[in-house]
Amino acid sequence: MYERILVTLDGSSYSEEIMAYAAGLAAAAGSALTLLRVVDKAADAPEAEAYLQRLAAAHGAQGECVVAPGDVATAILAHARQVPGTLVAITSHGRSGLLLPMLGSVALNVVRASGGEPVLVYRPTGQAQVGAAALKVRSVVLPLDGTELSEAMIPQAGELAKRIGAELEIVGVVDPRQFSGSDMPHSDDMKGLESGYVRNQARTLSERYQVPADWEVLHGEPAEAITGYISGRRDVILAMATHGRTALKTALLGSVTAGCLRAAGVPVLMRAP
Known part of the structure; x- marks a missing residue:
């Protein structure tokens, strides 16, 4: 790889x-x-x-x-x-x-x-120190939401973490905006369902790729939650899929991936399906 x-x-x-x-x-x-x-x-x-x-x-x-x-x-x-x-x-x-x-x-x-x-x-800032020493990446952060699209990045994230000796961090996000009115579950129930998924993924992927793996469930708008989670950390790479070929015809790659690339301050390993 x-x-x-x-x-x-x-x-x-x-x-x-x-x-x-x-x-x-x-x-x-x-x-x-x-x-x-x-x-x-x-x-x-x-x-x-x-x-x-x-x-x-x-x-x-x-x-x-x-x-x-x-x-x-x-x-x-x-x-x-x-x-x-x-x-x-x-x-x-x-x-x-x-x-x-x-x-x-x-x-x-x-x-x-x-x-x-x-x-x-x-995404460059225009303020970073050019010529800086090589940076050791210690974590590959993989946001997952249970969809086939998000899980398509699992092999790339897992193999990269294994190859460079990094930790794999599985992140799920509970976004209340996807529910409305009486359909809104209790926030603790939402987080509980999500935590079971990301926890199981972390355990499975740790065994599969023989890397340390952690997990976290965040709350809020996904791009904001993910960028907030890694705020202040430079030794991270995000691994995220795009929305698809139609979205790629615009200047954006899908709102969450685009938002993370714009605000996270770290590279994004991305692929088009």
């Missing part, structure tokens, strides 16, 4: 903010670390190569520049598929900054066209 971490860069400090996570994953998993820059014109390649080599040397990585006019996302995925077991790591914003829709067009197209393969996406 993940024999190579492929970090896509555009020369901006925004795109470099994912480097600390990518380098940490590569070190923990024993994976190769490759930095990729895609340029439109061959004339731009020498400058891009020099930039990549400087950054690669600082992280013990390999730098590769590709000249590919047109669709950058297609070029990224084509390069990724040359090495089986490659995880693409990309920021949701790059050279154009943070004033675009929540997920930039390149990152959006990479996730959408990845063929169901997970992509690690990070």
Whole structure:
């Protein structure tokens, strides 16, 4: 799993903010670390190569520049598929900054066209320290709600936690908004039903992947509850599925995943079904 971490860069400090996570994953998993820059014109390649080599040397990585006019996302995925077991790591914003829709067009197209393969996406802040040391990820947080869509991320989250020696945290969220009027169960009953599910999942997945696993039931709007749960923690990766191919045609990947990517301050391992 993940024999190579492929970090896509555009020369901006925004795109470099994912480097600390990518380098940490590569070190923990024993994976190769490759930095990729895609340029439109061959004339731009020498400058891009020099930039990549400087950054690669600082992280013990390999730098590769590709000249590919047109669709950058297609070029990224084509390069990724040359090495089986490659995880693409990309920021949701790059050279154009943070004033675009929540997920930039390149990152959006990479996730959408990845063929169901997970992509690690990070929303840069514009304030993070570029060139920071590799960051050790200690927890993979997996929100589950009992649906097939959420459980589709179980293999990726479990295998990642096992490979990097991290804890698996199973999170359920009780959202009162899904009930109305007389249909509203007592909050303790709601939490009790959810806790049984997440507790059993934590026990099962701990045994399956041979990793420590914990669980927690949160209360409130899911994106807010999940981001609040991990607030202040940098050593975390979220593992979440998107709503589906239709949702991917917009700038959002589904309200919960989008909300977490926007506000959690940590990378999200996501995949399109």
